[in-house]
Amino acid sequence: MAELIGQISTSHVPAIGGAIARRLQQDPYWKPFFDGYPPVRQWLARNRPDVVVVVYNDHGLNFFLDKMPTFAIGAAESYISADEGWGIPIIEPVRGDADLSWAIIEGVIAEEFDVTTCQEMSMDHAVTIPLQLLWPDGPAPVRVVPVSVNTVQHPAPSPARCLKFGQAIGRAIAAFPGKARVLVLSTGGLSHQLDGERAGFINPEFDALCLDALIDDPARLAGYSNHDIVALSGTQGLEILNWITGRGILGGGAAREVYRNYHIPISNTASAVQVLERR
C-alpha cells in the first residue's frame, strides 16, 4: 500500500538555482536561507520517500497560454528540465512513476476533477530547484509525479478547490495498491510580487498566518478568494495554491509541524520551508 509520509513545502525562487551553481551556500546573503535545508534533509534521511508528488506552477517552460490547464498531472516514465531563457543550470532527467500517476489521474477524474494528462512534460525551476535543495548531491533518489496548478492566468482555481483537489489526490494515493512511501512536495511562495508599481511587496503577517493555518486549519486558507490572496500576498504570492493543494494531499485533520524556516529576502521573495507530518 502507498503511504503518505509527509509534506515538504518550499520556495522555488530562480535565483536559488544560480546560487547553487555558484556555490554561494555560505555567502552571508544566502546562508540563512540554505541553513534551512539540512534539518529537512535529516528528516528525509529518516523517512526515506520512494516517490515525490510535486505540486507546482509552470512558468512558461512546459505550458504556454495557447493551452493552459487549470490542473495537469504528469504521467511519464521520466521528465526533463530545459533552458528557461535566463541561464540557471538544467538538471539530469528525473524518473517518473507512471503507475502511480495513472492511479491518481483515474482517482481524481472519478471524483470529477477533470485534469489534463501529460505523457511528456518538461519541468522548470519550480521542480528542479526544490529537488536540488532536498538532494544537493543529486540526482534525487526518488520517482516523481508532477502536479501542475495554474497560478499564472486568472481565473486560477480557488483555494477551496485546490484543497479539495489535493484531498482527492490523497485518497487516490491511499488507495494505490503498489508499495510506496510518498512525499508531497509543494513549491513556490511565500509572499512576493514581481510586477507592477507594487513590485517588491511582501507580507510577513500573512505568511505567518499561512504557515500556521497549514498545520492545523487549512480550511481557513480555503476561505480566501484568489483576489484576497493577491491583495495580501502579492501577484505571485498566489503560488500558495500549490501549498494548499499539497496540504489537501497530506489530508487528515491537524498535522504536526516538524520544522520551518522563514527568511526575507531571497530575491524579491519571502522564502520559507516547512515540513509537516500527519498526526
Next chain:
Amino acid sequence: MTVQPIPGTHLFDSAAARKGYALNKMCYSFNDAANREAFKADEDAYCARYGLNEEQRRAVRERNVLALIAAGGNVYYLAKFAGIFSLNVQDLGAQQTGTSVPEFKAKLQSYAKFNDAVKRGELSHG
C-alpha cells in the same frame, strides 16, 4: 459584487491574456537560445514575425516593464525577455517602482526584521 482594485497590481486576467498574446508568445520563444540570438540580431524583424502591435513594439524598444505589462505582458514570460539583457527581477522591480536597484534591495531587506518572529510562529497569533 464589486472587487476592489489592488493598488499597483495588474492581474493577468482574460483581458490581459488576450491583449498580450503575441507579446507573450514572442517572450515564450526566448526559451530557445537560437531565438534569443535571432531577436538580438534584428529586434524589429523578430517583433514583426510575432505580430506585435505598435504599443507592444514601443514597450519592447524602450525596455519599459510597466508599458510591457500594460500591453498585456505577463511577468513570467517577460522575465525571459529581460534575461536577454541579463536583467533579473530586482532590476525589473527597481524600474517599475522608480527606485535604484540598491534602494529596491534595501526595501526588501527592511522586512528581514520579521524573520525570527515568523520562524518561531509568533507573528500570526500575535
